[in-house]
Amino acid sequence: xxxxxxxxxxxxxxxxxxxxxxxxxxxxxxxxxxxxxxxxxxxxxxxxxxxxxxxxxxxxxxxxxxxxxxxxxxxxxxxxxxxxxxxxxxxxxxxxxxxxxxxxxxxxxxxxxxxxxxxxxxxxxxxxxxxxxxxxxxxxxxxxxxxxxxxxxxxxxxxxxxxxxxxxxxxxxxxxxxxxxxxxxxxxxxxxxxxxxxxxxxxxxxxxxxxxxx
Numbered sequence: 001x002x003x004x005x006x007x008x009x010x011x012x013x014x015x016x017x018x019x020x021x022x023x024x025x026x027x028x029x030x031x032x033x034x035x036x037x038x039x040x041x042x043x044x045x046x047x048x049x050x051x052x053x054x055x056x057x058x059x060x061x062x063x064x065x066x067x068x069x070x071x072x073x074x075x076x077x078x079x080x081x082x083x084x085x086x087x088x089x090x091x092x093x094x095x096x097x098x099x100x101x102x103x104x105x106x107x108x109x110x111x112x113x114x115x116x117x118x119x120x121x122x123x124x125x126x127x128x129x130x131x132x133x134x135x136x137x138x139x140x141x142x143x144x145x146x147x148x149x150x151x152x153x154x155x156x157x158x159x160x161x162x163x164x165x166x167x168x169x170x171x172x173x174x175x176x177x178x179x180x181x182x183x184x185x186x187x188x189x190x191x192x193x194x195x196x197x198x199x200x201x202x203x204x205x206x207x208x209x210x211x212x213x214x
Contacts, residue, residue, distance in 0.1 A: 004205070009044070016047050023070060026101055030068045034094065041071040041135075041161075045205045049133070049159075053078025056157065058130030063087040064118050064144050065136035065161075068094060069101040075133065076107045085111045086125065088118045089136075119143060127151030135161040138180045141187040149196060152213045158197070163188055164207025 019027070023046060031037040041049065053061070053075045061079065063072050066089035076085045085107075089098075092115050102108045114121060118136060122144070132148050134141060141160060152158060163169070168181045169188065177185070188209065191199050197211040 004203075013043050016044055019043050019046070022073070022101070022104055025104075026068055026070045026073070029097065030070070033097070034068060039067055041067075041074065042205065045161075045208070046070055046074040048204055048208075050074040050077050053131065056131060057083075058156075059083045060127070060129050061085045061131045061133070062122075062125065062127075062129045062148065062151075063133045063135070064122075065089060065134065066094075066098060066113060067091075067135070069098045071133065071135065072111060072113075073101065073105045073107065075131070076105065076111055079107075079110055083110060086114065087111060088114050088116070088121055090115065090117060119147070122147040122151075125151065128153040128156070130156045132156070132158045133161070134159065138162060138165070138187075139183045141183060142190055145187070145190065149194075149213070154213055156213050158211045158213070160187065160191075160209040160211075162206045163201060163209040164203065166206060169207075 027040060030040050049071055057078060057080050059080050060083060061075050063085060066072055066087040072085060072087045079085060095115060098113065102111050102113060119140065129151055130153050132152060134144050148158065163184055165181055165184045169185055171177055191197065191209055191211050197213055199209060199211040202208045202210060
């Protein structure tokens with residue numbers, strides 16, 4: 001993920017509304033207690049998700065990949081008054097930490113945190129979803145998209161994280177492509193070619209694909 005000029009990133013963060021105490025705590029504890037802490041959405045992306053969700057004011061959000069709850073809390077802050085965030089994750093080792101953060105956020109009543117295989121859970125969810133955020137195993141991005149597209153409201157948004165994959169999507173001639181990079185390349189092409197959506201790839205942090213259902 002460290003392919004954006006650090007000075008430029010620092011400037012952007014200094015000109016972005018500050019993290020509040022809870023988000024700072026989530027960042028701090030994730031770095032101290034969890035493997036691969038770089039997976040956290042973080043300051044810049046988190047505020048983007050929060051402001052965008054407040055603009056959209058969705059009734060129902062589906063998040064695929066909870067991790068330690070940072071992005072979920074950011075998005076839940078933009079829910080409509082009676083809205084719900086359903087967030088899915090397969091890692092039950094983080095459950096106690098994540099539920100604690102959700103309680104501290106004051107939004108626990110609007111957050112439906114489910115543990116299990118998203119590929120099995122999503123077909124059982126009725127929808128419709130006004131916003132979907134995909135930030136889980138890259139190999140299954142295309143499957144997640146296929147499972148949710150018909151459950152997304154017309155005009156609803158699907159966002160996918162890490163679509164620049166630390167710059168690995170710029171494949172040099174003759175270089176061997178690993179399976180995760182290939183999965184991201186295939187996913188980006190899939191969205192670009194799907195007539196059901198209009199899309200934009202944003203170079204924020206590790207890249208965010210945003211697709212609006214037509």
